[in-house]
Amino acid sequence: MVRPALSPSRTARLLTGVLLMLPLLAACSNEKKAHVEEVRPVRVQTVTFEAGRETLKLAGTLAPRLETPLAFQVAGKLSARPVDIGTRVTPGLLIGKLEAEDFVLQLRRAQAQVASAEADLKRLQADLKRYEALKTSMVFTQATYDQRAAAASVAQQTLIGARSQVAIAERQMNYTTLTADTGGIITAVLAEPGQVIAAGQAVVRVARDEELEVSVPVPENRLADARAGSDARVTLWSEPNKTYRVRLRELAASADPQTRTYLAKYTLLDQPQTAKMGMTATLMLAKGDTTPVASLPLSSVFQQGDKPAVWVVDAAKGSVTLKPVTVAAYHQDAVLLSGGVQSGDLVVTAGVHRIDPGIKVRILGAAPVKGE
Numbered sequence: 001m002v003r004p005a006l007s008p009s010r011t012a013r014l015l016t017g018v019l020l021m022l023p024l025l026a027a028c029s030n031e032k033k034a035h036v037e038e039v040r041p042v043r044v045q046t047v048t049f050e051a052g053r054e055t056l057k058l059a060g061t062l063a064p065r066l067e068t069p070l071a072f073q074v075a076g077k078l079s080a081r082p083v084d085i086g087t088r089v090t091p092g093l094l095i096g097k098l099e100a101e102d103f104v105l106q107l108r109r110a111q112a113q114v115a116s117a118e119a120d121l122k123r124l125q126a127d128l129k130r131y132e133a134l135k136t137s138m139v140f141t142q143a144t145y146d147q148r149a150a151a152a153s154v155a156q157q158t159l160i161g162a163r164s165q166v167a168i169a170e171r172q173m174n175y176t177t178l179t180a181d182t183g184g185i186i187t188a189v190l191a192e193p194g195q196v197i198a199a200g201q202a203v204v205r206v207a208r209d210e211e212l213e214v215s216v217p218v219p220e221n222r223l224a225d226a227r228a229g230s231d232a233r234v235t236l237w238s239e240p241n242k243t244y245r246v247r248l249r250e251l252a253a254s255a256d257p258q259t260r261t262y263l264a265k266y267t268l269l270d271q272p273q274t275a276k277m278g279m280t281a282t283l284m285l286a287k288g289d290t291t292p293v294a295s296l297p298l299s300s301v302f303q304q305g306d307k308p309a310v311w312v313v314d315a316a317k318g319s320v321t322l323k324p325v326t327v328a329a330y331h332q333d334a335v336l337l338s339g340g341v342q343s344g345d346l347v348v349t350a351g352v353h354r355i356d357p358g359i360k361v362r363i364l365g366a367a368p369v370k371g372e
Contacts, residue, residue, distance in 0.1 A: 039360040042320075044313050044346040045300070047337075049292040056225050056285040060216030062236075062275055064209055065267070067187060069202035070095055073175040076102070077196050081203065085189055089180040089206060096191070096203050098176040107169035114166055117159035124152040184208040185277070212268055212275055214246055216283045217261035226251060226264050231286040236272060236279055245269040246283070293328045293336040294343070301327075301335055302352040310341060311348040311355050318360045320348065 076098035083095055128148045134140040188205040191197050214234050218226045226248065233243045246266035255262055266283065268275075301308045308327055311320045325340030341347065346363070348355065355361070 039318070039362055040351075040355070041364050042311075042313065042348045042355070042361045043350045044363050045296060045349045047294045047296070047341045047343055047345040047347055049294045049343050056222065058216050058218065058222070058283045058285070060214045060234075060266075060281050060283050062212050062277055062279045062281055063215040063265075064184075064187075064207035064277055065211040065213050067205055067207040068182070068184075069190075069205050070178060070180065071200050071202045072096070072098060072178050072197065073199055074098070074103070074172050075197065075199045076100075076176060078191055078193050078203070081189070081191065081193050083186050083189075083204060085186055087186045088184070089186060090183050091180055093180045095178040095180055097178070100173060100176045103169065103173045103176055107166070107173055110162065110165040110169040114159065114162040117155065117162040121152065121155040121159050124148065124155045128152045178203060180206060182206065182208060183210075187277070207277060209277060212271065212277065213249065214266040214268065214281050214283060216264045216266065217256070217259055218251070218264045219261055220255065223251070223262060225285055226262075232266060233284045234266070234268070235282045235284070236275065237281070238274065238279060239272070242272070243284075244272055291328065291338050293338050294341065295334050295336055296347055297349050298330070298333060298335050300347050300349045300352065301325075302355075308335075310337075311352055312341065313346040313348060313361060313363060315346060315363060318362060320355055320357070320359070320361055322357065 079097050079099045081096040083089065083093070089095070128145075128151075131140070131145055131148055135145075184206040186204050187207045189203075190205070191201070191203045197203065216226075232246045232248065234246050235243050246268055248264060249267045250265040252263040296310070300310050302310060302322065304322065304324065307324050309322050309324045312323050313320050323340055326338045328336040328338040330336075348361075
């Protein structure tokens with residue numbers, strides 16, 4: 001069957017109709033495309049409320065529980081100091097010596113005084129004994145006898161004093177040698193050989209490293225937390241994955257004039273095996289249970305004017321709702337919410353400023369919502 005050819009006028013009308021339909025088809029295509037673009041994939045996190053336990057962190061150092069300055073008990077010129085910083089000392093180890101010539105001369109003088117006092121006592125006692133033998137003669141007088149007895153008694157007391165001076169001189173001779181009375185490590189050297197030092201002037205400091213503690217400078221606005229902090233623990237920078245229990249032993253009554261902080265000292269209840277004096281430590285103080293909070297990434301917060309808010313996703317409908325929230329605390333990479341959301345809510349955690357009310361969203365990793 002042969003179809004009749006279209007007339008030129010009919011052909012022109014058909015072309016005109018096709019051209020008129022093209023913009024309508026393009027508009028429908030764009031409308032469908034725009035509808036598809038409104039369905040945005042989002043990352044979400046499920047809200048979970050837990051008992052808030054805020055932790056205060058302060059930097060400190062490991063320090064010895066006891067650190068003793070060692071000094072000579074007499075003044076003199078330091079002639080030798082065989083120890084240096086870092087030297088491990090044991091009881092009786094030589095720390096330093098003073099030049100002893102002056103003390104030798106003092107000892108000899110005291111010994112000479114003892115010898116002289118002994119000779120005087122012997123002479124006076126002999127005179128007293130001879131005069132006592134004359135009691136039956138006419139030349140004996142009680143007054144002369146009493147004088148000679150008193151002189152012998154004074155000579156005896158002088159001898160006792162002279163012997164005491166010898167003992168003092170001997171002790172001072174011993175004081176020219178400084179030895180360690182306990183074990184530990186030299187942490188500071190405060191005098192050099194050739195230096196003239198006074199009695200009691202520290203030569204070295206010895207730290208007893210069998211018991212270490214944590215010294216922490218506490219800002220004045222954290223004093224209450226330091227006093228009331230419970231379950232205090234410490235981590236070492238050399239062992240960040242291990243924690244050790246500590247207890248507050250001492251809190252300074254006044255602030256350091258330079259740093260304006262209060263020095264707190266915490267006793268280590270668990271002594272680290274690898275700990276050394278001077279290591280850096282982080283003190284963690286749990287401030288106790290507070291209102292239940294939910295932890296979310298900082299990127300979840302959408303600032304609605306001057307109030308924070310979050311986008312909550314309805315997974316069934318693929319819609320979002322902006323809800324104002326109550327922030328309990330901000331941390332370096334998280335925000336703690338105490339209200340505005342409920343446990344189980346799905347909160348958008350990324351791209352919150354690119355979401356508009358009324359758009360459709362799809363949770364990444366979830367099945368597409370019907371009708372997309």
